[in-house]
Amino acid sequence: MILCLTETLGVIDGIFPSDKWLCPLEDPVKTTLFLSVSIDGFIANKEGIPLFPEGAWEDWCSLVNEADNVIAGRSSYEQLKDDEMASALHPTHKIVLSARDIDLADSTWQHASSPSEALVIVESTGVKEAIIGGGRAVAHSFMRERLVDEIVIDLQPVAFGVGTPVFGEVVETPQLKLLNSRPLNDDALRLRYQVLRDGR
DSSP, X not given: XXXXXXXXXXXXXXXXXXXXXXXXXXXXXXXXXXXXXETTSEEEOTTSOOOOOXXXXXXXXXXXXXXXXEEEEHHHHHHTTSHHHHXXXXXXXXXXXXXXXXXXXXXXXXXXXXXXXXXXXXXXXXXXXXXXXXXXXXXXXHXXXXXXXXXXXXXXXXXXXXXXXXXXXXXXOOEEEEEEEEESSSSOEEEEEEEESTTO
């Protein structure tokens, strides 16, 4: 996903004599939506708790840590105040996406008010892959704005019956191409899809 910013040079009396577009065309950041999903399509149970088997959280953290960044929603940020959960998650760049102001004092997280703003922050760090994870609203907002290049699904061997669906609201159904799949353990499977645009 390529985002462009303008850098304005030499502002004189409100006149902008030189605008330079900054577009990282040579090495754009790939945006990947990461989801842990039950076999019946939920990311959490009816209490909103992602009650997946032992090891699922560590698998998620491993992918995030390797990419060295994560974009999560307010609820996920609140959950990660739990020291035990946070101890396994240590990317350098952590962004909480919230349309409302949020107090991040004494925190290593940064705030973004929109998906595009979150990606601008991530791209400025020089990482190769932006990881979007943590919450139905975040997943829906990035899909709605067509800002997802790939989707990684950890298919977990549980069925919640009722719970939190992946997106929560109707989104334009994307066409996906399976890039690879591999077992995470004896029971769980990781699938990586490319989001196709304009049939490609």
